Amino acid sequence: xxxxxxxxxxxxxxxxEKARVLAAxxxxxxxxxxxxxxxxxxxESGRAESRAHTPAPSTEAREALDxxxxxxxxxxxxxxxxxxxxxxxxxxxxxxxxxxxxLEDERDALLHRIAELEPWGDFRFPTxxxxxxxxxxxxxxxxxxxxxxxxxxxxxxxxGRDNRASYVVVLAESAPSGMPVxxxxxxxxxxxxxxxxxxxxxxxxxxxxxxxxxxxxWCALFRRSLDRLDDSAARGRAAGQTLDADPVFALxxxxxVARAGEVRAYAEAEGLAVTVxxxxxxxxxxxxxxxxxxxxxxxxxxxxxxxxGYQTWDPSNAVFFSFAVFFAMILSDAGYALxxxxxxxxxxxxxxxxxxxxxxxxxxxxxxxxxxxxxxxVGGYFGLDPPPGTLLAGLKILNVNDYEAMMAVSITVxxxxxxxxxxxxxxxxxxxxxxxxxxxxxxxLLGGAAxxxxxxxxxxxxxxxxxxxxxxxxLLGAGGLLVLGFTAPHKKPLGRLLGGLLGLTGITSxxxxxxxxxxxxxxxxxxxxxxxxxNDLAGTVADALPGLGLFLALLVLLIGHGLNLTLALMxxxxxxxxxxxxxxxxxxxxxxxxxxxxxxxxxxxxxxxGRGSRL
Numbered sequence: 001x002x003x004x005x006x007x008x009x010x011x012x013x014x015x016x017e018k019a020r021v022l023a024a025x026x027x028x029x030x031x032x033x034x035x036x037x038x039x040x041x042x043x044e045s046g047r048a049e050s051r052a053h054t055p056a057p058s059t060e061a062r063e064a065l066d067x068x069x070x071x072x073x074x075x076x077x078x079x080x081x082x083x084x085x086x087x088x089x090x091x092x093x094x095x096x097x098x099x100x101x102x103l104e105d106e107r108d109a110l111l112h113r114i115a116e117l118e119p120w121g122d123f124r125f126p127t128x129x130x131x132x133x134x135x136x137x138x139x140x141x142x143x144x145x146x147x148x149x150x151x152x153x154x155x156x157x158x159x160g161r162d163n164r165a166s167y168v169v170v171l172a173e174s175a176p177s178g179m180p181v182x183x184x185x186x187x188x189x190x191x192x193x194x195x196x197x198x199x200x201x202x203x204x205x206x207x208x209x210x211x212x213x214x215x216x217x218w219c220a221l222f223r224r225s226l227d228r229l230d231d232s233a234a235r236g237r238a239a240g241q242t243l244d245a246d247p248v249f250a251l252x253x254x255x256x257v258a259r260a261g262e263v264r265a266y267a268e269a270e271g272l273a274v275t276v277x278x279x280x281x282x283x284x285x286x287x288x289x290x291x292x293x294x295x296x297x298x299x300x301x302x303x304x305x306x307x308x309g310y311q312t313w314d315p316s317n318a319v320f321f322s323f324a325v326f327f328a329m330i331l332s333d334a335g336y337a338l339x340x341x342x343x344x345x346x347x348x349x350x351x352x353x354x355x356x357x358x359x360x361x362x363x364x365x366x367x368x369x370x371x372x373x374x375x376x377x378v379g380g381y382f383g384l385d386p387p388p389g390t391l392l393a394g395l396k397i398l399n400v401n402d403y404e405a406m407m408a409v410s411i412t413v414x415x416x417x418x419x420x421x422x423x424x425x426x427x428x429x430x431x432x433x434x435x436x437x438x439x440x441x442x443x444x445l446l447g448g449a450a451x452x453x454x455x456x457x458x459x460x461x462x463x464x465x466x467x468x469x470x471x472x473x474x475l476l477g478a479g480g481l482l483v484l485g486f487t488a489p490h491k492k493p494l495g496r497l498l499g500g501l502l503g504l505t506g507i508t509s510x511x512x513x514x515x516x517x518x519x520x521x522x523x524x525x526x527x528x529x530x531x532x533x534x535n536d537l538a539g540t541v542a543d544a545l546p547g548l549g550l551f552l553a554l555l556v557l558l559i560g561h562g563l564n565l566t567l568a569l570m571x572x573x574x575x576x577x578x579x580x581x582x583x584x585x586x587x588x589x590x591x592x593x594x595x596x597x598x599x600x601x602x603x604x605x606x607x608x609x610g611r612g613s614r615l
Contacts, residue, residue: 003314004288006032006254006596008280009263012273015249018242021272022235022251028262029600031253032286036243061086061222061229064093068216071209075217086225087232089218096215100208103201110198114191119160119167122191137170138184148180227603238599254285254596285310288596295320297363300356305581309591313428318420318588319580320363324370325413326576331568332400332524333531334375335382339565341368367572378524382561383531400528406521414517415449417579418510421588433489437503440482441587445510447475480504513583519575527568534560 009031013021025031078084120138141149142165149156149168154176160167170176175183243250255263260276267274279285287310291299298320308314331337344364351357379385379396386392400406419442426438454468483506488499534556542553 002290003308003310003312004290004596005257006285006288006310007257007260007276007278008283008285009253009255009260010275011251011263011267012248013251013270015244015246017270018239018244018249019235021270022238024266024270025251025263026231026235026238026599026601028266029598030255030259030262031599032255032288032596033238033241033251033253033599035241036250036252037241060094061090061226061233064090064097065219065222065226067097068093068212068219068222071212071216073213073216074219075213077220078217079220081221084218084221084225086222086229089215089222090229093212093215096208096212100205100212103205103208107198107201107205110194110201113187113189114194114198117186117191117194119162120169120186120191121159124190125188133173134171135173137172137176137179138186139168139170139179139181140165140184141168141179141181142166145180148178152176152178154178230602234599253599256288279310284594286596287593289314289316291316293359294362294366297359298323300359301363301577301580303595305577306585306589307593307595308589309593312589312591312593313424315421315424315580315584315588318424318584320366322417322420322584323576323580324363324367325374326520326579327367327572328370328372328374329410329413329520330523330527330572330575331371332375332378332528333380333382333568334372335380335384336565336568337368337371337375340371340569344368378528380528380531383528383533383535400525403521403525406525407518410517410519410521411452411514412449413520414514414579414583415445417517417584418513418587419445421584424588425590433486435486436482437486437489440479440484440486441506441510443475443479443482444507445479445514447472447477447479448510448514450475509586513586516583517579519579523568523571523575527564527571530564530567531561534564 011021011025119140125136139149143161146166155171156168158166159169170179238251241251255276264274264276266272287307289299289303289308291314295317298316298318299314301319301323302308302314302316328337344361348361351361375381376392376395378398378400379393380400381392386396398405398409422438422441422445426435426442429435429438450468451472454465454470454472456465483503484500485496486500487503488496491499537560538553538556541556542549545552
């Protein structure tokens with residue numbers, strides 16, 4: 001469980017050398033850069049200027065490649081990079097895409113407009129002088145309402161008909177009254193002009209499609225250039241984060257303590273001024289987690305939800321093992337665990353090809369081992385109990401249908417989980433008075449557990465039940481005093497008292513969080529009950545329909561257990577993570593941090609990159 005210790009680095013150099021320094025630091029790949037420059041102007045002109053001087057983000061490069069790969073037909077690929085400019089290909093591909101989309105939208109609008117105008121015919125509005133103050137008013141009148149038009153005194157004419165309505169033009173100086181329908185607006189563009197524009201748009205779209213097809217010749221080279229485009233974009237963003245005061249610039253970042261010497265050695269070799277110092281009380285360093293297997297996959301789970309603050313602790317180990325236990329309790333079936341292990345074994349070697357795959361297979365293997373062990377303990381094998389007198393029956397020590405025992409196990413697991421959370425915070429703050437506040441919650445949880453166990457929560461035959469009942473209130477009181485006095489120990493007396501009282505209100509959260517772990521029992525029971533129900537249904541079908549019933553029973557078993565396994569998997573992942581992310585993190589991750597993002601090169605270095613560096 002490791003949050004890597006960092007040091008703050010500030011480099012000073014000449015502005016003329018900034019591009020070379022950034023390239024060398026990117027090759028070094030151990031700095032997380034902070035912004036020293038003021039944020040860019042919010043005006044449109046400022047944004048345009050920023051875009052003009054900063055390479056497009058790498059996401060745009062991938063969008064351009066995806067757009068070209070989707071194009072058909074695709075040209076023969078160019079294999080030699082002599083005439084290849086990835087930035088030019090990217091920019092032109094995006095220009096073609098954006099222009100094509102705009103023209104397609106215009107084409108759709110034109111087609112809709114033409115369809116509306118065609119019944120009226122191709123005409124141009126006369127000038128006001130030609131009409132002598134009279135205006136044209138247009139109406140689409142259903143055939144059955146034309147009688148109402150004929151009964152008016154208006155001057156009108158039918159200029160078109162279809163099977164639904166008549167297209168009527170009324171001549172009047174002002175809006176005519178007595179028309180049975182509202183007027184329609186035809187716009188002032190003649191039909192022929194719209195059709196000419198549609199032809200021009202279609203031709204331009206065809207030209208752009210041809211240019212897109214031409215650009216597809218660069219797809220192979222462009223795909224290989226993505227990492228270089230990423231690196232170029234990262235250097236552009238880094239250049240915008242430095243503080244420039246011609247003729248010098250300043251760059252600030254964070255480096256792991258173990259690699260601070262490399263940065264210092266580079267700065268000294270290049271004649272750069274450098275300061276390296278530990279974080280100050282007002283600093284906000286990024287968080288870099290570093291865990292060895294198997295907790296590395298627990299780190300992935302933690303960062304899926306949040307990043308712990310630099311001054312907190314790394315819960316990766318706790319999340320890794322607790323998630324495996326929660327998944328096992330929700331699955332509650334050794335047969336399902338064995339079935340799920342088959343694809344894992346089948347793809348074990350393939351998953352080991354990458355670092356992420358190795359971490360995931362370690363997580364899945366731990367989950368399935370825990371599920372198998374728990375399934376044996378509760379005696380679940382596809383909803384069937386092991387035969388009496390067998391080894392498997394002897395290994396069954398819990399009954400998932402024993403509500404009191406399973407509720408006791410679930411609550412015990414919840415109390416232990418929250419004890420780990422508060423104990424970890426108390427240990428992490430051990431040099432501060434606040435540690436006693438976190439330790440107070442440990443004592444209060446133990447006091448509540450003692451009362452619950454003493455009054456029969458852990459079984460009516462609980463040994464030392466009377467002693468636990470007597471010790472519980474004392475533990476609750478002692479823990480409450482610690483929470484009251486040390487939740488806000490650095491404030492003035494009144495603020496300290498108010499902070500302690502506010503901290504004590506967390507007792508309702510603690511009670512609710514412990515009860516949340518009952519979902520482990522409820523979901524495990526639901527999984528076992530569904531498996532048993534499908535077994536009974538299959539047996540009923542087989543008995544009711546001899547011959548065909550066997551086939552139908554197998555179908556019921558296959559569909560039923562497949563559905564139950566799917567629901568158990570979803571519940572295991574969702575609720576197993578939820579108990580960690582909500583209940584557990586509420587107590588042990590008091591502040592959220594931001595992840596360490598190394599300013600590092602993706603592409604292999606090329607001759608001349610970071611030229612002049614002695615690294």
